[in-house]
Amino acid sequence: MWRRVASLSSSISSSLLAQTASRLNTWESLTTGIAQQAKGVIAPKEKTPFITFVLGGPGSGKGTQCIKIVETFGFAHLSAGDLLRREIASKSADGDMILNTIKEGKIVPSQVTVKLIQKEMELSDNHKFLIDGFPRTEENRVSFERIIGVEPNVVLFFDCPEEEMVKRVLNRNEGRVDDNLETIKKRLTVFQALSLPVINYYSKRGKLYTIKAIGTEDEIFEQVRPIFAAFERTVG
Ligand SMILES: Nc1ncnc2c1ncn2[C@@H]1O[C@H](COP(=O)(O)OP(=O)(O)OP(=O)(O)O)[C@@H](O)[C@H]1O
Ligand SMILES: Nc1ccn([C@@H]2O[C@H](COP(=O)(O)O)[C@@H](O)[C@H]2O)c(=O)n1
Numbered sequence: 218m219w220r221r222v223a224s225l226s227s228s229i230s231s232s233l234l235a236q237t238a239s240r241l242n243t244w245e246s247l248t249t250g251i252a253q254q255a256k257g258v259i260a261p262k263e264k265t266p267f268i269t270f271v272l273g274g275p276g277s278g279k280g281t282q283c284i285k286i287v288e289t290f291g292f293a294h295l296s297a298g299d300l301l302r303r304e305i306a307s308k309s310a311d312g313d314m315i316l317n318t319i320k321e322g323k324i325v326p327s328q329v330t331v332k333l334i335q336k337e338m339e340l341s342d343n344h345k346f347l348i349d350g351f352p353r354t355e356e357n358r359v360s361f362e363r364i365i366g367v368e369p370n371v372v373l374f375f376d377c378p379e380e381e382m383v384k385r386v387l388n389r390n391e392g393r394v395d396d397n398l399e400t401i402k403k404r405l406t407v408f409q410a411l412s413l414p415v416i417n418y419y420s421k422r423g424k425l426y427t428i429k430a431i432g433t434e435d436e437i438f439e440q441v442r443p444i445f446a447a448f449e450r451t452v453g
């Protein structure tokens with residue numbers, strides 16, 4: 218749990234402090250570690266966050282596999298695309314800009330997306346996060362590191378042939394404004410130009426797990442399962 222700890226008197230016992238912080242339901246900053254910086258504050262024992270980025274082209278099966286990972290390993294699933302679509306639906310100040318960007322298959326400014334992710338992380342009781350469809354660009358990646366202040370533990374890459382991705386997206390039938398051939402072509406170009414460099418970056422850092430994203434959903438999950446099974450004992 219990521220809890221922000223209020224600055225309270227150092228004379229208060231640590232257990233009372235923990236109870237008070239819990240009652241206040243304030244959350245530990247994901248950015249600067251306010252808990253460590255605040256004078257006289259003893260932070261309650263927290264679990265270290267375990268962050269997985271889930272990457273792959275449009276229709277490669279990221280969302281589908283995230284559902285299985287959540288069911289099997291108890292992660293919180295944060296889909297960047299879903300968070301952006303929620304902003305559109307709620308008619309937020311950025312809604313129109315986000316809608317136009319998604320229709321064009323382009324990438325929403327990183328600060329907008331990272332803030333949405335940050336808010337969800339802070340609200341979550343979970344410490345294990347699957348961040349789906351993010352980072353899509355080097356700018357996304359750098360912005361996350363700057364604002365959230367942590368790096369992912371694992372990066373999954375669902376590697377799927379373009380022809381299969383196009384077929385899946387055109388059959389998805391969820392009423393998405395970007396599930397049409399014109400936008401898919403643009404999204405594939407963006408994926409090649411802007412997302413592959415991020416994938417290469419994590420490959421060089423030894424964090425990348427590439428999944429061959431063809432076959433049935435269950436067959437693909439059998440490639441994913443051992444990755445998280447290996448971490449399960451250390452992550453909890
Ligand atoms: N292994 C599979 N075989 C066939 N169809 C699949 C497979 N995995 C997922 N699908 C279907 O393909 C479509 C796209 O899958 P999904 O939404 O999981 O992809 P995604 O990577 O999240 O795409 P996007 O980036 O566009 O959100 C969905 O309709 C899903 O049911
Ligand atoms: N980091 C991101 C993620 C998504 N977008 C925009 O949303 C569209 C749909 O995303 P999915 O993950 O649901 O496929 C995507 O094509 C982008 O327009 C984004 O800008 N930044």
Ligand SMILES: [Mg+2]
Pocket residue numbers: 279280296298350
């Ligand atoms: Mg998706």
